[in-house]
Amino acid sequence: xxxxxxxxxxxxxxxxxxxxxxxxxxxxxxxxxxxxGIYVILTxxxxxxxxxxxxxxxxxxxxxxxxxxxxxxxxxxxxxSFWAALPLSALVALVFGVLLGLPSLKVGRYYLAIVTIGFSxxxxxxxxxxxxxxxxxxxxxxxxxxxxxTFTLNTDLRYYYLVLTIVLFAVFVxxxxxxxxxxxALHAIRMSDLAAEVMGVNxxxxxxxxxxxxxxxxxxxxxxxxxxxxxxxxxxxxFMESAKILCMLFIGxxxxxxxxxxxxxxxxxxxEWLRFLKDYYMAIYGVGVVLLMGVxxxxxxxxxxxxxxxxxxxxxxxxxxVRSEH
Amino acid sequence: xxxxxxxxxITVRFGGLVALNGINLSVQEGQIHALIGPNGAGKTTxxxxxxxxxTPTTGRVTFNGEPITGLPAHSxxxxxxxxxxxxxxxxxxxxxLENVMIARHCRTKYGLLEAILRTRNVLNEEETVCQKALQExxxxxxxxxxxxxxxxxxxxxxxxxxxxxxxxxEPSLLLLDEPSAGMNPQEVNTLMDLILRIRGRGITVLLIExxxxxxxxxxxxxxxxxxxxxxxxxxxxxxxxxxxxxEAYLGRGIQYA
Amino acid sequence: xxxxxxxxxxxxxxxxxxxxLGVVMLYNALGIVNFAQGEFATLGAFIAxxxxxxxxxxxxxxxxxxxxxxxxxxxxxxxxxxRPLRHKHFLTVIVSTIGVMIFFREFExxxxxxIPRFFPDIFEGRLxxxxxxxxxxxxxxxxxxxxxxxxxxxxxxxxTSVGAKMRAxxxxxxxxSLMGVDVEKMIVLTFVISACxxxxxxxxxxxxxxxxxxxxxxxxxxxxxxxxxxxxxSIPGAICGALLLGLVEVxxxxxxSSVYKPAVAFxxxxxxxxxxxxxxxGEKVSVKV
Numbered sequence: 022x023x024x025x026x027x028x029x030x031x032x033x034x035x036x037x038x039x040x041x042x043x044x045x046x047x048x049x050x051x052x053x054x055x056x057x058g059i060y061v062i063l064t065x066x067x068x069x070x071x072x073x074x075x076x077x078x079x080x081x082x083x084x085x086x087x088x089x090x091x092x093x094x095x096x097x098x099x100x101x102s103f104w105a106a107l108p109l110s111a112l113v114a115l116v117f118g119v120l121l122g123l124p125s126l127k128v129g130r131y132y133l134a135i136v137t138i139g140f141s142x143x144x145x146x147x148x149x150x151x152x153x154x155x156x157x158x159x160x161x162x163x164x165x166x167x168x169x170x171t172f173t174l175n176t177d178l179r180y181y182y183l184v185l186t187i188v189l190f191a192v193f194v195x196x197x198x199x200x201x202x203x204x205x206a207l208h209a210i211r212m213s214d215l216a217a218e219v220m221g222v223n224x225x226x227x228x229x230x231x232x233x234x235x236x237x238x239x240x241x242x243x244x245x246x247x248x249x250x251x252x253x254x255x256x257x258x259x260f261m262e263s264a265k266i267l268c269m270l271f272i273g274x275x276x277x278x279x280x281x282x283x284x285x286x287x288x289x290x291x292x293e294w295l296r297f298l299k300d301y302y303m304a305i306y307g308v309g310v311v312l313l314m315g316v317x318x319x320x321x322x323x324x325x326x327x328x329x330x331x332x333x334x335x336x337x338x339x340x341x342x343v344r345s346e347h
Numbered sequence: 348x349x350x351x352x353x354x355x356x357i358t359v360r361f362g363g364l365v366a367l368n369g370i371n372l373s374v375q376e377g378q379i380h381a382l383i384g385p386n387g388a389g390k391t392t393x394x395x396x397x398x399x400x401x402t403p404t405t406g407r408v409t410f411n412g413e414p415i416t417g418l419p420a421h422s423x424x425x426x427x428x429x430x431x432x433x434x435x436x437x438x439x440x441x442x443x444l445e446n447v448m449i450a451r452h453c454r455t456k457y458g459l460l461e462a463i464l465r466t467r468n469v470l471n472e473e474e475t476v477c478q479k480a481l482q483e484x485x486x487x488x489x490x491x492x493x494x495x496x497x498x499x500x501x502x503x504x505x506x507x508x509x510x511x512x513x514x515x516x517e518p519s520l521l522l523l524d525e526p527s528a529g530m531n532p533q534e535v536n537t538l539m540d541l542i543l544r545i546r547g548r549g550i551t552v553l554l555i556e557x558x559x560x561x562x563x564x565x566x567x568x569x570x571x572x573x574x575x576x577x578x579x580x581x582x583x584x585x586x587x588x589x590x591x592x593x594e595a596y597l598g599r600g601i602q603y604a
Numbered sequence: 605x606x607x608x609x610x611x612x613x614x615x616x617x618x619x620x621x622x623x624x625l626g627v628v629m630l631y632n633a634l635g636i637v638n639f640a641q642g643e644f645a646t647l648g649a650f651i652a653x654x655x656x657x658x659x660x661x662x663x664x665x666x667x668x669x670x671x672x673x674x675x676x677x678x679x680x681x682x683x684x685x686x687r688p689l690r691h692k693h694f695l696t697v698i699v700s701t702i703g704v705m706i707f708f709r710e711f712e713x714x715x716x717x718x719i720p721r722f723f724p725d726i727f728e729g730r731l732x733x734x735x736x737x738x739x740x741x742x743x744x745x746x747x748x749x750x751x752x753x754x755x756x757x758x759x760x761x762x763x764t765s766v767g768a769k770m771r772a773x774x775x776x777x778x779x780x781s782l783m784g785v786d787v788e789k790m791i792v793l794t795f796v797i798s799a800c801x802x803x804x805x806x807x808x809x810x811x812x813x814x815x816x817x818x819x820x821x822x823x824x825x826x827x828x829x830x831x832x833x834x835x836x837x838s839i840p841g842a843i844c845g846a847l848l849l850g851l852v853e854v855x856x857x858x859x860x861s862s863v864y865k866p867a868v869a870f871x872x873x874x875x876x877x878x879x880x881x882x883x884x885x886g887e888k889v890s891v892k893v
Binding site for chain 2: 193194197198201202203205206208209212213215216217218219220221222223224225230
């Protein structure tokens with residue numbers, strides 16, 4: 022694809038996403054789309070660490086939580102506006118990301134997995150018990166809704182455009198990073214730590230950078246959820262939440278940009294479409310994850326080329342049919 | 348002639364095992380320097396020390412007069428020491444071109460913010476990355492395979508790609524760990540020609556080899572290791588006539604060409 | 605007071621030790637860490653609850669039947685989850701295990717509903733009083749059962765031919781199969797033993813707290829921490845690590861604060877990984893170059 026075509030496609034997609042909720046989509050679905058958007062940001066974030074650099078992390082929900090609490094507490098206790106709290110809370114999450122990145126220099130694989138699980142458990146317990154700051158088990162209430170002048174983002178539709186903006190930012194940043202020396206370095210670390218190092222990649226620096234980027238995106242998503250739900254509880258940011266984000270990443274296809282998006286959007290909307298399964302949905306979902314990892318370890322994304330070929334064939338057949346008619 | 352690399356009194360112990368014992372080695376600029384010796388003599392360990400993959404128990408390495416011992420491996424690469432691996436360590440899932448592009452990492456400078464903003468500088472550097480990578484592929488005769496997945500190359504192809512990748516880091520000293528292993532005689536001839544052309548670019552080559560035809564054919568200096576110690580050093584001729592070397596190899600069935 | 609706490613801590617420690625043995629045996633044999641290990645414990649506790657508390661099956665029989673059912677789940681796990689994933693990337697295995705955990709938990713939620721269950725105390729609330737020391741019989745029972753199990757497992761692995769075959773498989777699958785060991789069978793057996801150990805830990809643990817869906821997850825992760833503290837791959841290490849954690853948790857809760865009890869194992873493990881990666885016994889775990 023040439024530069025022009027790519028630009029045209031991008032403009033088309035953005036326009037479509039901007040207009041879409043205006044044409045008869047109920048507020049309930051817009052709420053789902055907003056959640057999907059927030060999960061896209063989380064999953065794209067986790068993608069830096071797990072998908073690109075190959076460092077396992079069970080802590081994405083913690084960065085989500087750290088960002089959410091930081092943003093909520095900043096606006097509530099210091100009175101800064103949401104617009105300042107959003108980047109600040111992402112930076113707070115980033116600092117914790119760097120901290121969690123440090124063990125990845127010493128241990129790998131299963132050890133790193135358990136360290137990240139431990140980290141997230143400790144974060145959850147601190148959020149839950151540090152009453153003076155986090156309001157403890159009561160949770161944080163009455164988090165202010167973002168405003169622009171006198172315009173309040175107090176409906177799902179209005180919030181949709183805020184989420185969409187941050188999602189586009191996340192996608193944009195991800196694309197730029199993937200196609201740069203930084204993306205190549207991260208990818209190299211996933212394939213072979215040693216080879217990457219010998220090819221001149223400062224693997225220590227880039228591993229920490231991967232964790233920092235993951236955390237930064239997690240923080241952004243956290244700030245968005247805090248001011249959307251206006252209520253927070255530490256227990257929402259638990260191990261299963263991290264596991265859910267990991268599943269989104271791998272079901273979509275890790276390491277790419279389209280994979281995390283497919284995974285996050287798909288797994289947020291799927292329960293709605295599969296409502297008839299009721300209580301069985303999650304159990305079937307669990308089995309689905311196991312089967313999918315067995316048959317399609319690169320995720321749903323690996324179907325895209327096949328799908329493209331199929332569509333192409335459909336078109337050429339049609340053309341041929343048209344031609345033979347003449 | 349100038350000494351490009353100087354290793355002094357290198358000892359490496361793994362637990363109770365002594366892999367290298369007080370090795371001194373000096374490599375002269377512009378030469379092809381071969382490192383030979385029976386299996387387990389410590390050749391790869393020495394290459395690992397010189398490329399900072401392994402930190403020696405004692406001893407120091409200076410490269411271009413600068414001490415490099417204890418630095419992380421990537422800074423050795425940055426300073427101009429390139430290397431390949433005996434048991435091929437490619438990015439198997441990536442394409443041939445991507446493999447070489449990754450190796451341009453330390454010759455590009457732009458940071459995260461620039462990458463996101465995609466400044467003019469980024470575009471220029473990226474263009475150079477691609478060009479240089481293609482140049483190196485051309486140099487080793489693999490330009491036509493640029494979009495092949497590295498893991499799907501045949502053995503000889505993988506060895507050549509490793510060399511192209513190492514060259515893309517712009518080394519002034521190239522360490523080759525058994526580049527001819529698993530190659531057929533015809534491929535070995537191409538390899539010998541390639542190594543000579545690498546030297547022709549002003550790059551000093553230090554190589555571990557078992558193929559004596561290659562060593563005797565192109566090496567300027569040969570160093571012989573046995574049981575972690577240096578037992579001889581000299582021109583290929585001198586080494587061929589060295590009594591200790593003959594003893595070390597005796598019964599191992601290695602024939603000099 | 606101190607003696608009570610020691611008994612209590614040891615009881616917890618032995619529960620972790622049983623789960624940790626399952627983790628370590630699986631790791632030694634197959635090089636994988638099963639993060640879903642703790643789910644076998646939860647499943648065991650729930651099944652035992654249904655059999656013993658609801659259906660009135662006598663405790664010993666209920667115990668044995670539970671372990672057999674969970675062992676069957678272990679075989680299924682090997683067939684459905686582990687086999688297709690052999691030689692797959694480590695991250696794929698991890699994500700797949702998450703799927704298993706979700707399935708187990710949801711299955712339990714459907715069958716037993718998300719209500720905490722209270723397992724009847726087989727000692728009917730009696731306490732052992734020696735002087736002014738009061739001891740909960742369940743704790744003594746746990747320690748006893750765990751010790752008997754560990755000794756039998758040791759004898760099985762070291763004194764029987766099947767045990768020798770299992771150890772051979774754990775050491776080197778290729779060589780073992782060349783020597784005529786049916787490696788596939790040994791792998792299934794390893795899964796069975798590991799699942800059984802989990803189930804037993806679950807049943808023993810059930811009367812101490814409520815049975816909840818998250819119960820096993822906590823036990824499993826604590827067990828994993830214990831095996832790292834002990835030196836990963838080492839069986840005596842795993843047991844020592846588990847006992848240490850049991851004691852630290854109980855004493856920490858009594859003298860410091862119980863709020864951070866769930867984090868104690870992780871904090872201790874992280875400290876060990878940072879400052880003594882070899883653990884109490886065993887191999888070094890730093891990234892291999």
